[in-house]
Amino acid sequence: MLDAPKISHARFITFEGGEGVGKSTQVKRLLQNLQRHSIEAIRTREPGGTPKAEAIRSFILQGRSESWGPGGEAVLFAAARLDHVNQLIAPNLRNGTWVLSDRFHDSTRAYQGLTGGVDDKLIAGLEALALDGHTPDLTIVLDMDPDAAFKRVAERAVEDGLQVSGDRFEKEEIEWHKRLRDGFLRIAKDNPERCVVISAAQPEETLEAAIWKAASQRFPELLAGSQA
Incomplete structure (x- = not known):
């Protein structure tokens, strides 16, 4: 059996969406799928x-x-992102390693810009x-109704015996989260060459398959590797 052809051009893939849509889980699953296709990749956040x-x-x-x-929060996120890009993302891409990130710059656009009201020029x-x-x-962009997303988070917390406390953004009112969802959908609509919206209101395995399909359509070398 021939080895899959080496894919030399590293890709940078980001996952976006509101709270509780399952980004972290799907980043892990895509990483595993890439590794099964002999692609060197890392995940970050x-x-x-x-x-x-x-x-x-x-x-x-x-x-x-x-x-x-x-x-002020937008400035803090930018400072963190600058270090993230310089120290981790850029070096790995240069070395041919694919990078998967649980959130990136679109989150600042959506949270602090479109939802928080920070001026577009500053963003x-x-x-x-x-x-x-x-x-x-x-x-x-993993899309899901915020009411359903938070219900899912609460149910999983109960299953794991955990308390739902909520961080800085999870504690915002539900209407805020609905505006956030609209913000992500607007970003996706304005950037169709880069963004793919996938419903997160489906089983994890089905969502995983949909994400792999989207990645394979965007990067045909993945299909070439699976057919080798």
Whole structure:
């Protein structure tokens, strides 16, 4: 049996969506699928991915930045993203390793920009600084009604014997989360060459298959590798 052909061009794939839609689970599943196809890949998250960015993540999600307002939080996210790109994302892509990120710049657009009301010019400026040209090759937007998403989170917490406490953003009112959902859908509509919207209101295995199909359609080399 011949080995699958080596895919030399690394891809950058991001996952976006509201709270509780299953991004982390699907990032792990896509990573496993890529590895089964002999593709070297890593997964990361935002905010986070590097020690400095993880420190900023803790500061924000504990609610300590809330008094700074959406503008201040946007600056913090950009600072974390700048380190994330420079120290982890860019080096891995240069080395031929695919990078999968649980959230990236679209989350700042949606949370602090379209939902939080931060001026588009400020968001764009921070984005240009932090990304340094490293725009994702594919963004999977997992879409789900916020009421259903939070119900799912609560049910899983009960199954695991955990309490639902909620971080800085999970504690926002449901109407806020509905605006957030609209924000992500608007981003996807404005960037059809990069974004694919997939319903997250389906079983994990079905969602996994839909994501693999979307990735294979965007990157035909995945299909070539599976046929080898």
